[in-house]
Amino acid sequence: MHIAGRAKDLVITGGYNVYPKEVETELDAIEGVIESAVIGRRIPIFGEGVTAVLVCAKKRQISPGRRYRCAQERLASSSSRSACFFVDELPRNAMGKVQKNVLRETYARTYARGARVKRE
Numbered sequence: 001m002h003i004a005g006r007a008k009d010l011v012i013t014g015g016y017n018v019y020p021k022e023v024e025t026e027l028d029a030i031e032g033v034i035e036s037a038v039i040g041r042r043i044p045i046f047g048e049g050v051t052a053v054l055v056c057a058k059k060r061q062i063s064p065g066r067r068y069r070c071a072q073e074r075l076a077s078s079s080s081r082s083a084c085f086f087v088d089e090l091p092r093n094a095m096g097k098v099q100k101n102v103l104r105e106t107y108a109r110t111y112a113r114g115a116r117v118k119r120e
Contacts, residue, residue: 030071
């Protein structure tokens with residue numbers, strides 16, 4: 001038997017369990033954020049780091065820097081080892097569900113040794 005998909009949604013960082021849905025709820029509450037997806041990426045020593053991918057309203061006059069600071073404030077309560085990216089839309093399957101496996105592949109090098117985190 002092979003488990004795929006949602007079994008991997010839990011992020012374990014520094015020995016703490018971070019539930020993506022709880023973080024997504026906090027991020028979605030930020031003014032100008034339409035939706036979010038939270039995934040874990042492997043990092044040395046701590047196991048995983050919290051990575052948020054956000055879709056923001058284009059008509060809102062919120063600078064990317066301000067959105068990033070708001071997101072980091074919300075993420076800080078869950079993990080200090082986090083990254084945040086902004087995209088136009090989240091990848092979805094035929095049923096309309098967010099494809100977190102695609103996000104994991106897209107941001108696989110986020111925490112690679114020596115890699116600089118790109119803030120989009």
